[in-house]
Amino acid sequence: MTLSHNDLLRYAAQYQRDGYVIVPSLFASSEVAGFIEHFMDLRRQGSKEGDFAGVPIAGDDNTPDPLQQYPRMIHMHRWDEPSRDWMIDQRIDTVMTSLLGMSPYAVQTMLYFKPPGARGQALHQDQYYLRVQPGTCIAAWLALDDCDEANGCMQIVPGSHKLPLLCTVPADTTQSFTDVMVPVPEGMTVAPIIMKAGDVLFFNGQLIHGSFPNSSSNRFRRSLIGHYIVGDAEKVAKYYHPVLRMDGTEVTLGVSKRGGACGVWVEKDGETVVEMRDPEAKSAVAVADGDDPPLIA
Numbered sequence: 541m542t543l544s545h546n547d548l549l550r551y552a553a554q555y556q557r558d559g560y561v562i563v564p565s566l567f568a569s570s571e572v573a574g575f576i577e578h579f580m581d582l583r584r585q586g587s588k589e590g591d592f593a594g595v596p597i598a599g600d601d602n603t604p605d606p607l608q609q610y611p612r613m614i615h616m617h618r619w620d621e622p623s624r625d626w627m628i629d630q631r632i633d634t635v636m637t638s639l640l641g642m643s644p645y646a647v648q649t650m651l652y653f654k655p656p657g658a659r660g661q662a663l664h665q666d667q668y669y670l671r672v673q674p675g676t677c678i679a680a681w682l683a684l685d686d687c688d689e690a691n692g693c694m695q696i697v698p699g700s701h702k703l704p705l706l707c708t709v710p711a712d713t714t715q716s717f718t719d720v721m722v723p724v725p726e727g728m729t730v731a732p733i734i735m736k737a738g739d740v741l742f743f744n745g746q747l748i749h750g751s752f753p754n755s756s757s758n759r760f761r762r763s764l765i766g767h768y769i770v771g772d773a774e775k776v777a778k779y780y781h782p783v784l785r786m787d788g789t790e791v792t793l794g795v796s797k798r799g800g801a802c803g804v805w806v807e808k809d810g811e812t813v814v815e816m817r818d819p820e821a822k823s824a825v826a827v828a829d830g831d832d833p834p835l836i837a
């Protein structure tokens with residue numbers, strides 16, 4: 541797929557305005573078919589370091605959970621060459637460079653299999669996990685299957701990338717394989733992102749996003765995801781080191797810790813505004829202990 545200068549300008553304008561943009565057919569169907577075969581083979585080979593099948597379903601020990609058979613893979617680029625090559629693919633670099641004004645650093649890969657019946661991931665901001673300083677992170681989310689509301693496509697809150705990091709509340713673990721969420725801000729709405737296999741969704745690390753369960757009876761919703769940080773960042777959470785330039789070489793950055801204020805919505809002078817609050821005592825202890833942020837983005 542050729543990316544024209546005009547396309548790139550258009551993508552950058554939408555990304556700045558809405559916090560996300562979809563680049564259609566960035567990867568060819570033959571490449572997508574190759575990824576599906578590769579990752580399904582890897583999954584069949586057995587468990588990998590960092591596999592995550594999700595938190596237990598609250599109050600339910602009996603319902604079979606399809607994620608047990610298809611847990612999410614993480615950081616495959618550290619041991620799998622096709623994942624590493626994809627993470628630093630020139631097409632991703634070209635788009636991100638135009639969205640950010642400079643080449644990013646690459647820090648994470650993930651593969652969501654999301655088989656029929658699997659839970660989704662509650663709405664969140666990726667910066668909650670990555671803690672990039674200064675600036676934020678950005679994701680490249682490659683659809684390996686056509687995705688729509690039935691098989692649990694991505695859901696995003698357009699414009700929420702302009703908000704600060706918001707405080708989380710407990711999530712409904714019957715619907716989400718993670719247990720914290722960011723409530724949808726008043727006046728904003730959640731929108732489904734319908735994609736074809738081969739399309740890539742780029743989204744800002746402050747954008748509130750997630751997905752609902754895969755309610756289809758027979759369709760996977762697989763996606764290959766890369767997480768990146770702005771190319772002038774100085775620190776990122778420990779879990780995301782080593783940090784790579786888009787030519788694959790390593791760059792030394794500092795380690796950011798959990799903590800810092802998060803935003804809650806309050807009424808002030810008849811308006812609903814975000815007020816930054818100190819982290820809860822537990823996080824303050826974690827900072828003192830030098831803990832990393834949780835390992836899920």
Ligand SMILES: O=C(O)CCC(=O)C(=O)O
Nearest residue numbers: 652661666750751765837
């Ligand atoms: O694919 C999903 O359902 C969620 C992915 C996600 O939250 C992410 O890539 O940060």
